[in-house]
Amino acid sequence: MDEFCEREMVGPFKGVSSAVDSQSGSDRLEDEEAEHRQEIEAEAERQRVLLAEQEAAILEDRKKNKSKYTPIRNTDIPSNPVILPCQYAIRKMKSEDYCELFYFTNAGLEETSRATFTADEDALVMLPTSDGLHKWIPAGAARDPKVHMLKDENLTWEQFNEAAPCMISVMRENDWLDDRIDMHVAFWLALQNHRWWHDFNAHKQRALLLYQAQQQRRWHLSIGSSNSWSLAKINQDLLNKA
Structure with missing residues (x-):
């Protein structure tokens, strides 16, 4: 009698236990799949962020080192050297x-x-300052003291x-920006075409x-x-005072 009761009681619980184990296994599998x-x-996402950072770094490098990415032109060596402005x-x-x-x-x-001034714009050079002292500054930020520079107002028309x-x-x-370039073109053309440019009065x-x-x-x-403001149009009132 006791054995029979035990079997009758254990049987249903074994089924419940198996179902619970099965459900637990299914939940665990779902958790693993979700993880x-x-x-x-x-x-x-990490790869996307890494790619974006690499692209940004390349873009920044292209801005800083344009010559590094400039394509080689399929042209012959020029007979006359190409002279670029100073650093x-x-x-x-x-x-x-300005x-x-x-x-x-x-x-x-x-x-x-x-000029014998260094071509390396980041190199430091010692130059005299207005107070008579000497100061180290980047070569690219300094005028070559040996160059006799003329102010714009002292240039000839040629x-x-x-x-x-x-x-x-x-x-x-x-x-x-294109609008700034176009403004300068318009400004300088306006000066060249102004009636005073053809005047006999040198002043x-x-x-x-x-x-x-x-x-x-x-x-x-x-x-x-x-x-x-824009420089494109000549202000005749200011020109009269110049």
């Missing part, structure tokens, strides 16, 4: 800061070709006509160059502020 999916998704002028163009036109004239380019197209080319090479011709120098500096100082 595996999470690992796959996490790895995919000081190049750095100014890269940062879109730079004197002299560095883009034939005389300025010739000075660069003869030198101005040499420099303007050369500077426009360097602007394009350094990815200036009026000089006034155009002085106006160019003054307004070019003012415009660069205004960049980024709410008071910026």
Whole structure:
């Protein structure tokens, strides 16, 4: 009787236990599969972030080292050497800061070709300061003290006509915004086509160059502020005062 009761009682519980074990195994399998999916998704996200970081690093490197990624042109070696502006002028163009036109004239380019100033723009050079002391500064941020630089207002019209197209080319090479390049083209063409340029009065011709120098500096100082303006049109009132 006792054995019979025991069998009768144990039988149903064994079935329940088997069902519980089966359910536990199924839950465990689902948990493992969910965990595996999470690992796959996490790895995919990690790879996506890594790829994005690599692409961003390459893009930044392309910006900093344009020459490294510039394709080689399938042209013969030029008979005459290509003379580039000095590192000081190049750095100014890269940062879109004001730079004197002299560095883009034939005389300025010739000075660069003869200069012994270091070609490494990050190298430090010691130069005298306005207070009579000497200071270490990056070569690319310094003017070569041996170069006799002319201010824009002291250029001849011939030198101005040499420099303007050369500077426009360097602007394009350094990815200036199209509207800024177009503004400079319009500005300089307006000066060249102004009636004073053809005037017999030499003072009026000089006034155009002085106006160019003054307004070019003012415009660069205004960049980024709410008071910026376009140089494209000549302000005759300011020109009369130049």
